[in-house]
Amino acid sequence: MEMTATGSQPNGELMALRHRMRHSAAHVMADAVIQLFPEAQIGIGPSTDEGFYYDFQVSRPFTPEDLESIQSLMMEAIAHDQPFQKDVISREQANDMFREQQFKLEIIHDIPEYEELSTYTHGRFVDLCQGPHVESTGKIAAVKLLNVAGAYWRGDEKRPMLQRIYGTAFESQDALDQFLHMLEEAEKRDHRRLGKQLDLFGIHEDIGPGLITWHPKGGRIRSIVQAYWQELHDEHNYDVVYSPHVGKARLWETSGHLDFYRDSMFSPNDVDGNEYYLKPMNCPFHIMIYRSALRSYRELPIRYAELGTVYRYERSGVLHGLMRVRGFTQDDAHIFCLPEQVEDEVLGVLDMTFELLSTFGFSDYSISLSTKPEKHVGNEEMWQHATDSLARALARRSLQYGIDEGGGAFYGPKIDIKIKDALGREWQCTTVQFDFNLPDRFDLAFQGADGGQHRPYMVHRAIMGSVERFVGVLLEHYGGAFPLWLSPVQAQVIPIADRHLEYASKVKARLRGSHIRGEVDSRNERMNQIEKVPYMLVVGDSEMGSDTASVRLRTGENLGPVGIDTLIERMNDEIIRKA
């Protein structure tokens, strides 16, 4: 559904082989589970881009020991190199064959009559399956079971919860080991771990889950990101606005949030007999600003931007570090414009987006265009025009994208951009959404050249998505080693002995005088390597005598003694280039 704009995916043939192998591994696993748990009801067992899984309903939860036993049985099946045999069967045969398997029966029931049913058999295990598979179990070169998790049957929380076992398989032990190594690397880059290690932010039980405190170093990073955001928006002619964190029930009634979004909102507060809600979105406030005066077509487009902190109730099980929280700051903007301006406005947003992404070193992303869902507001022409505008803007920048048919919001079509971090994981950040709903609800208008009142087009957009998530993505992307311009501490001055302390302080003062964030580390233990400080300046007798510092970079590169002025110049140059 989504296409990768640029990328370093394994080639199609290899991916296809992996998918076949993983799918086969899923069968082998199901076979093993049924041997150990004859009562097991089996769900589905597909391959994925990273591995495979199979869902089971068993009398008790799987334990880690079960996984080991299952894996051993799988290894036996693989050693026996059992062939996979495909058979086309009739509906009657299928219903009979799987009469003990309620989930399979349901699947059979849901397959349209005109479609062929087939089974794949290896050893004594038969599964309803379209394939394809590898020729025999022996072709599964390297396999490993990873973990167990609960999963609703058919992803529906009203249906039974099954036990899902995840595993992966590769064409060689080497490739599997590489994958496992990558998982370890990913763990080291986990923003929650780095956030703690680098003392950037905190989440405290007594404050509340999903609520972030930014510690000084994280706060520094955030403020730099925000300053850059401000610059970018100045360049692109946005007006920055501010709005409060709460608003009266009446506002949310008009916007429709109390009807459609209430479950995601914090409970109201009573103030002087009025109910006030914490804002889950900024739009109604920006709309009130728009409505504060009669608008002329000459004023359009109007672009209101705000780093607006919103609060949403997220179910406890979905919270995740900075990526998924209950209070977050959207880099929000609302564009009010004429229909004929819309395409250029979207183009402007795309240009800003890619300017920002390249500044932070992201080159891998995927773009999707989501079109009209069944339930929607607004008329056909509006949807068509808006969707075309989005597509044309993408085409004008030669951007590849996938189409998510019917995936738009009920109030308008949208473009979403997911960023891939350094480990290939995707995070939704940028979103550009048309809104045919709120302008009506708030009766937005402008006076046209014809003297009549007209409804403006309204576009929501966020580029970083939320500052919290974006910094989280940055942390993982850089593995905590922020480029110089973003580093909370840019240079750590390290005196050799106490008699060098005074000189170290002077060096620090000179750095600070040139707007470089320097610190003196007078501790005995030097933890700077762990703290990922980009420049480490060692000062001892010889440096003190020559107005220099011995420079070691975070990368391990040693520059030897460098004059302080030269160093400041070099660093400032690097900072300006955001290198």
Add this chain to the structure above:
RNA sequence: GCCGGCGUAGCUCAGCGGUAGAGCAGCGGUUUCGUAAACCGCAGGUCAAGGGUUCGAAUCCCCUCGCCGGCUCCA
């Protein structure tokens, strides 16, 4: 919210029925040393909260809260 796992000092973790330990960080001394962790000492914990079983619970059971992996949902 649901399924499973987990919750011991600021951090990483050991202890898993007899009443709390290590390393790092912190503090005080000593050392003044060339590019991540010097030496000696000190302090730090109602073992997430509450309830129960037991002569005795960090260790077993229940419940609440929180975290982790998924499912669902999403910036």
